[in-house]
Amino acid sequence: MPMLEAKNATMQFGGLIAVNELNIEINEGEIVAIIGPNGAGKTTAFNMITGVYTPTIGSILFNGKCLNKMKPNKIAELGIARTFQNIRLFKNLTVLENVLIANHLRLKSGLFSSVLHLPNAQKEEKEMLEYSLSILECTGLLEHKDDIASSLPYGLQRRLEIARALATKPKLLLLDEPAAGMNPKESEDLTEFIRQIRNQFDLTILLIEHHMQLVMGISERIYVLEYGTTIAHGTPTEIQNNKAVIKAYLGEEE
Structure with missing residues (x-):
């Protein structure tokens, strides 16, 4: 099939x-x-x-x-994940923050757990950070993790958009x-x-x-x-x- x-x-x-x-x-x-x-x-x-x-x-x-x-x-x-012909990054956020946002698609803990910083939410947030950093390393963007997305050269912005899509697994x-x-x-x-x-x-x-x-x-x-x-x-x-x-x-x- x-x-x-x-x-x-x-x-x-x-x-x-x-x-x-x-x-x-x-x-x-x-x-x-x-x-x-x-x-x-x-x-x-x-x-x-x-x-x-x-x-x-x-x-x-x-x-x-x-x-x-x-x-x-x-x-x-x-x-199913996609990128766009016109780059659609969160241009005022850092490279890492752009990828972290995409990770929220897979979060299992609810708003209540997150607000109260319950153990399950803290565990997920730690895993989300580690996974985001691993995505940046695999895509050659780790050294730019704290850079503002709009400051990246055009080619790296394209790569970041792909990295963000990859973060949704x-x-x-x-x-x-x-x-x-x-x-x-x-x-x-x-x-x-x-x-x-x-x-x-x-x-x-x-x-x-x-x-x-x-x-x-x-x-x-x-x-x-x-x-x-x-x-x-x-x-x-x-x-x-x-x-x-x-x-x-x-x-x-x-």
Whole structure:
């Protein structure tokens, strides 16, 4: 059974069909990319998976469980985390505080225990701190733990957003244009970083990306969208040689 499955998932806004009958399967442990020109429906697909939108038609399944009409926080609790095309950090908080906040998703002690500093709450808070520090160490951010998030270089802010997502202990990580705005060296480092966290955290990764060198270098399979419709699916080599994909990106000579 696939970890993630979209079955004829369609998202319609009035008369506009943003995604049309999306059918994808993501297996455990894979790195899979969704690519396509601007306006192809890629982020809309992410929003359906994470509960921002409920498909107008069709369904999204995660480990066999239907996500339709489920709230984003409940989907996150199941084990799906995401990053955003536009970085959404708590910019005035420290690097460590950003990761600590994400840990609260897994807290079991209630407000009463926390306010009174009961032993179970204190134990959880200690474990949460230790886990957050271990995430920062694994992602190369430990030396920046006390830095304000907005003071980090752009590439490290991107890495922090991924670290914060990892703090929720996901099974499936969705990366929305993680290389956006990066220079070639940063993109190269990111490629290796994604491979590292996939192996280290036993992740399945689905990403949207325009940076073709990163996509072709890291993806095991690729789905290509155009105007909300899937026009191709295959390995990087198959996608590079697909005439419909070439036409979508480069146009067709008269």
